[in-house]
Amino acid sequence: xxxxxxxxxxxxxxxxxxxxxxxxxxxxxxxxxxxxxxxxxxxxxxxxxxxxxxxxxxxxxxxxxxxxxxxxxxxxxxxxxxxxxxxxxxxxxxxxxxxxxxxxxxxxxxxxxxxxxxxxxxxxxxxxxxxxxxxxxxxxxxxxxxxxxxxxxxxxxxxxxxxxxxxxxxxxxxxxxxxxxxxxxxxxxxxxxxxxxxxxxxxxxxxxxxxxxxxxxxxxxxxxxxxxxxxxxxxxxxxxxxxxxxxxxxxxxxxxxxxxxxxxxxxxxxxxxxxxxxxxxxxxxxxxxxxxxxxxxxxxxxxxxxxxxxxxxxxxxxxxxxxxxxxxxxxxxxxxxxxxxxxxxxxxxxxxxxxxxxxxxxxxxxxxxxxxxxxxxxxxxxxxxxxxxxxxxxxxxxxxxxxxxxxxxxxxxxxxxxxxxxxxxxxxxxxxxxxxxxxxxxxxxxxxxxxxxxxxxxxxxxxxxxxxxxxxxxxxxxxxxxxxxxxxxxxxxxxxxxxxxxxxxxxxxxxxxxxxxxxxxxxxxxxxxxxxxxxxxxxxxxxxxxxxxxxxxxxxxxxxxxxxxxxxxx
Numbered sequence: 001x002x003x004x005x006x007x008x009x010x011x012x013x014x015x016x017x018x019x020x021x022x023x024x025x026x027x028x029x030x031x032x033x034x035x036x037x038x039x040x041x042x043x044x045x046x047x048x049x050x051x052x053x054x055x056x057x058x059x060x061x062x063x064x065x066x067x068x069x070x071x072x073x074x075x076x077x078x079x080x081x082x083x084x085x086x087x088x089x090x091x092x093x094x095x096x097x098x099x100x101x102x103x104x105x106x107x108x109x110x111x112x113x114x115x116x117x118x119x120x121x122x123x124x125x126x127x128x129x130x131x132x133x134x135x136x137x138x139x140x141x142x143x144x145x146x147x148x149x150x151x152x153x154x155x156x157x158x159x160x161x162x163x164x165x166x167x168x169x170x171x172x173x174x175x176x177x178x179x180x181x182x183x184x185x186x187x188x189x190x191x192x193x194x195x196x197x198x199x200x201x202x203x204x205x206x207x208x209x210x211x212x213x214x215x216x217x218x219x220x221x222x223x224x225x226x227x228x229x230x231x232x233x234x235x236x237x238x239x240x241x242x243x244x245x246x247x248x249x250x251x252x253x254x255x256x257x258x259x260x261x262x263x264x265x266x267x268x269x270x271x272x273x274x275x276x277x278x279x280x281x282x283x284x285x286x287x288x289x290x291x292x293x294x295x296x297x298x299x300x301x302x303x304x305x306x307x308x309x310x311x312x313x314x315x316x317x318x319x320x321x322x323x324x325x326x327x328x329x330x331x332x333x334x335x336x337x338x339x340x341x342x343x344x345x346x347x348x349x350x351x352x353x354x355x356x357x358x359x360x361x362x363x364x365x366x367x368x369x370x371x372x373x374x375x376x377x378x379x380x381x382x383x384x385x386x387x388x389x390x391x392x393x394x395x396x397x398x399x400x401x402x403x404x405x406x407x408x409x410x411x412x413x414x415x416x417x418x419x420x421x422x423x424x425x426x427x428x429x430x431x432x433x434x435x436x437x438x439x440x441x442x443x444x445x446x447x448x449x450x451x452x453x454x455x456x457x458x459x460x461x462x463x464x465x466x467x468x469x470x471x472x473x474x475x476x477x478x479x480x481x482x483x484x485x486x487x488x489x490x491x492x493x494x495x496x497x498x499x500x501x502x503x504x505x506x507x508x509x510x511x512x513x514x515x516x517x518x519x520x521x522x523x524x525x526x527x528x529x530x531x532x533x534x535x536x537x538x539x540x541x542x543x544x545x546x547x548x549x550x551x552x553x554x555x556x557x558x559x560x561x562x563x564x565x566x567x568x569x570x
């Protein structure tokens with residue numbers, strides 16, 4: 001029956017690109033790119049094959065959280081080699097001294113593991129925002145604290161126990177106690193531990209009872225579902241948040257993840273706190289409450305990216321609705337051209353186990369099929385037994401999932417959603433992706449300084465890798481947030497002639513890509529450059545054949561009289 005149906009689909013006429021089945025180049029292209037250009041989604045999934053080879057590169061980026069399990073240079077080096085693209089420092093845990101030392105270890109690991117000059121690993125700090133956390137337990141208390149159903153605990157705002165909590169009495173801020181009502185449920189972290197408020201003793205103390213057993217950790221997140229704290233503008237960021245942001249700026253981090261973004265003004269407050277660094281540090285809003293889901297469009301408008309914190313979100317809305325929220329948020333982020341990270345319990349079982357569950361592997365794959373740019377590991381790397389192995393496993397799942405994406409339909413949808421007429425930058429990006437599809441290109445090569453051109457091309461989700469050539473380390477790091485972008489930092493000297501300088505950069509980047517097996521001589525590629533030096537001039541799209549390494553091809557037919565070290569592209 002399937003064969004008859006497949007023959008019917010194959011015989012249908014339409015605009016999709018087809019070649020004769022005996023075309024070897026087409027077959028090799030399918031293996032290299034994993035691109036799917038079928039007439040229908042159903043035909044595309046019917047043609048999936050478990051024996052199909054994966055590509056030599058991964059399009060989805062991996063965010064890893066550092067912790068006690070991966071603080072050493074050696075383990076971080078292994079994680080970089082396994083595929084870590086962004087390293088997340090959760091400022092809710094540990095001291096600035098610990099984070100600084102781990103950051104130094106990370107940079108040492110990057111220097112040791114990167115054989116070529118490229119975008120390497122970006123760094124991000126995760127600030128608490130208006131989220132409420134427990135205090136720390138006394139040193140004589142075994143952490144995590146296990147609590148059985150029916151056990152009672154006192155929650156107190158007494159600062160004397162802020163760093164001396166016991167299993168029977170824990171610290172929370174007074175505002176949280178005042179907001180709680182008798183009968184409210186209180187979740188700790190992502191669950192399953194859940195309390196019920198039994199009695200309000202005073203404005204500073206209340207008694208809660210365990211209704212779902214679980215464990216408490218130091219600085220565990222505390223949350224009452226479907227409640228919104230009353231926060232004034234000057235309370236968006238705590239003093240600790242401001243100190244954490246200053247720490248990030250002083251130590252040249254690339255991104256700030258903002259927890260519990262309830263409204264767009266919180267993102268604006270973080271930008272203001274960044275001061276002079278606001279143009280070089282990206283602000284990513286974490287969506288982890290019902291209120292933030294309902295205001296996603298407003299938040300997308302001001303944030304540089306979105307992080308879907310599914311663990312906390314699953315405490316605020318029914319768990320069976322989390323997948324709906326995820327798909328909606330990813331879709332809207334794709335439409336807005338903003339990168340999106342899918343996080344929480346991606347491979348949670350690998351904290352202790354050597355292999356993920358089948359459900360976890362499917363969960364990761366489905367997030368990629370939804371259109372996420374990045375997937376994030378939390379406890380898996382921060383506290384797990386084998387952080388590097390988790391990263392490697394996640395990378396493999398990502399590559400397999402990317403083979404199943406319906407690239408052609410995704411591009412059509414995004415192109416259709418682009419208003420007409422559009423500006424030159426968007427038109428150029430659409431033309432580049434269209435040329436890559438029609439020409440069966442192995443890569444799109446773009447010369448960029450600010451990264452804008454590469455970001456716009458990534459917005460249209462090409463089937464192939466985007467090789468972004470830049471001179472800026474910050475630009476390269478920022479591009480780690482975008483799906484399918486591989487950054488190459490050109491550190492060589494500049495040629496006095498602009499067009500020769502651009503040719504030199506392209507030749508260097510192709511050498512790096514060939515070293516990594518991303519492209520090979522005689523592959524087709526699409527080249528995107530400017531028509532002259534300076535920002536705002538990117539409007540040239542041409543198809544090329546990648547030359548052998550020893551061949552010094554001239555990629556620009558345009559001769560410019562301008563000399564500019566930073567040259568050619570925005």
